[in-house]
Amino acid sequence: MPCVLVDIETGKTILKYILATSSPEIKVDPTRSITGKETLAPKVASFSSRGPSPDYPDIIKPDIAAPGANILAAKGNSYQIMSGTSMATPHVSGTIALLKVLHPNWSPAALKSAILTTASINDERNMPILAEGLPRKIADPFDYGSGHIDPNRAADPGLIYDIDPRDYNKFLGCTSMKTFVSCNETSLPGYYLNLPSISVPDLRHPITISRTVTNVGEVDAVYHAAIQSPPGVKMGVEPSILVFSATTKVITFQVKLSPLWRLQGDYTFGSLTWHNGQKTVRIPIATRMTIHDFYADVA
Numbered sequence: 001m002p003c004v005l006v007d008i009e010t011g012k013t014i015l016k017y018i019l020a021t022s023s024p025e026i027k028v029d030p031t032r033s034i035t036g037k038e039t040l041a042p043k044v045a046s047f048s049s050r051g052p053s054p055d056y057p058d059i060i061k062p063d064i065a066a067p068g069a070n071i072l073a074a075k076g077n078s079y080q081i082m083s084g085t086s087m088a089t090p091h092v093s094g095t096i097a098l099l100k101v102l103h104p105n106w107s108p109a110a111l112k113s114a115i116l117t118t119a120s121i122n123d124e125r126n127m128p129i130l131a132e133g134l135p136r137k138i139a140d141p142f143d144y145g146s147g148h149i150d151p152n153r154a155a156d157p158g159l160i161y162d163i164d165p166r167d168y169n170k171f172l173g174c175t176s177m178k179t180f181v182s183c184n185e186t187s188l189p190g191y192y193l194n195l196p197s198i199s200v201p202d203l204r205h206p207i208t209i210s211r212t213v214t215n216v217g218e219v220d221a222v223y224h225a226a227i228q229s230p231p232g233v234k235m236g237v238e239p240s241i242l243v244f245s246a247t248t249k250v251i252t253f254q255v256k257l258s259p260l261w262r263l264q265g266d267y268t269f270g271s272l273t274w275h276n277g278q279k280t281v282r283i284p285i286a287t288r289m290t291i292h293d294f295y296a297d298v299a
Helices: 008-020 084-101 108-117 169-173
Strands: 071-075 078-082 175-177 180-183 197-204 207-215 219-229 233-238 241-244 250-258 267-275 280-289
Touching: 071 084, 084 108, 108 280, 197 207, 197 250, 219 233, 233 267, 233 280, 241 250, 250 280
Parallel strands: 197 280
Antiparallel strands: 071 078, 175 180, 207 250, 219 241, 219 267, 233 250, 267 280
8 A cells, every 4th residue: 555654744734634625635656766965864764773782881882874775785686675784784894894905904993993983973964964763863872873984084094992802801701711601790891991982871970981092194193182071971081182103102091971960860972082183083972870770760
């Protein structure tokens, strides 16, 4: 059966016409695609999975957004227009393959960092990316992670957040030895990993989180911090200026997050961007102020 999805205002207009007309008529035309200047792009599709992660809320998920709607894909011996995460994944995988050719010695964490820190949170008109759904809204890190992938910028990110593989054991608290796995119950929260993002789901007291960046751009470079604090949170970065040289390629800095009030809140979002006039290296930040471990929002 023909079906047309419309927004609420259009729906009200249709309903008003139906109620005011004794014999309302409908004309259905074949669908058509609108491209170019008449449509906003990119947008987060309504079917795209959203955060926070129920198992690991101290890590922002999703990580990145990529084209995944109406993609021409190979299927069997033919082709088909398909949509979904499975369509976005090849775009990211292909970007990783290209980056690996450019930077064969980079670790998986470094490649991921390059993609995330150079992603865009604005569309082609420099307007905030929208998230489809009910209701439609401006997208946030739980819709698109760090933003929409930009392979060209990822090729030269300036700074990367790298991770020693052994650090994952501190987070997972587990060590695998052939068929035996030993886990440590005192594993560190995920926000202590050197990820290109920060998520604190239980911000009750001031907390300081370290991050380490490696300069992969010009040898002599100076980066300045631009802070966008999550609403309700005081945020500071020390040092606020990073100076790289031939002898100083890796620098560690601290991000301090302090709740402004004592309350049981919801997630709010901010960001930390390092910039040097030519490159911007941005990471999203999500925080939730809490009082109790277990609570329910009820009206």
